[in-house]
Amino acid sequence: MLRIHFASEDIGRVRFAAAPVPAWEMLLSLHALRGRADHGVFGPWRDRTRRMLDPSAGLLLRLAPPRGYSPDFLTPAADHDIDSLVDTVQGTARGRLRADLGLLAAQGGPAGWMRPLADGDTTALRRVGNAMFRYYQRALSPVWDLIQTVVTAERAARVADLIDGGVEQMLSRLHPQIRWEPPVLSVAYPVRRELRLGGRGLLLVPSYFCWARPIALHDSGLDPVLVYPANRGLQRLVPASDTADSGSLAQLLGATRAAVLQEIGSAEGVTGRDLVRRLRISPASVSEHASVLRRAGFVASHRTANTVWHMPTPLGRTVLEGGAGGRAQRA
Structure with missing residues (x-):
């Protein structure tokens, strides 16, 4: 406790x-990479990511074991872009490095590879920063939206x-x-x-x-x-093509469902009660339309207590801005 x-x-x-923090998403996604292969939420992302990583990710995986202690210097103050994060990590003070890596070494295993980093060696720090940047580009950037x-x-x-x-x-x-x-x-x-x-x-x-x-x-x-x-709706990180099937997209082309998607997109997130009030349709109808939109990959839903929030996904915003969205709006 x-x-x-x-x-x-x-x-x-x-x-x-104010936004997702790259340092924490990076650290915790490194933990997820070593989790269960059949994880219901992370499994597809993990399979795809492991095929895309280069050898530099091995350094990060050693610094961030899935259980026990991970060094605090990998998650500095909440920098909200990868460049700031890399700069901050590469500028970590020697005292912080020694303290954090000493705790990591105490968990067991050979620690010779840590010594240059613990001594504040600029080449070793640059290697960590470069590995973080490359990992972000391959593992997180494609699904950041x-x-x-x-x-x-x-x-x-x-x-x-x-x-x-x-x-x-x-x-x-x-x-x-x-x-x-x-x-x-x-x-x-x-x-x-x-x-x-x-x-x-x-x-x-x-x-x-x-x-x-x-x-x-x-x-x-x-x-x-x-x-x-944050992921209470158990939303998976899969490309739109993996989640949107032709049956779901065909169901989308109806006036009421298009209106539901437009309401969700126009407010950048609404509750089910909001949709009932604004569109004057029943709660059951809202639930059905939101479920179809979610299966199509256009909406992410999030439950808190007795309230369900609906947000447009990047694909949903694209649909509303043009292409299939133009057809939905005309419908």
């Missing part, structure tokens, strides 16, 4: 990452909780494995830890590749971060 202790001033300093769609849907749901009931309601609904009992946020965790915020606030990072349980930085002296699963 991880117990995060809030001081009175920390409540007003809870904030969300869909990662962003899923994370944005989760963030929108939590903002709705914040508006409806304040920070405490939002914290109480973060995730089934997170429990808010003021002034402590208790998180299901593999080890027992106490984290005292002490007025620093807390950055919440919804992550596509975070799976099963939330994760935090090991060093409690760093700015507090809690990463938690």
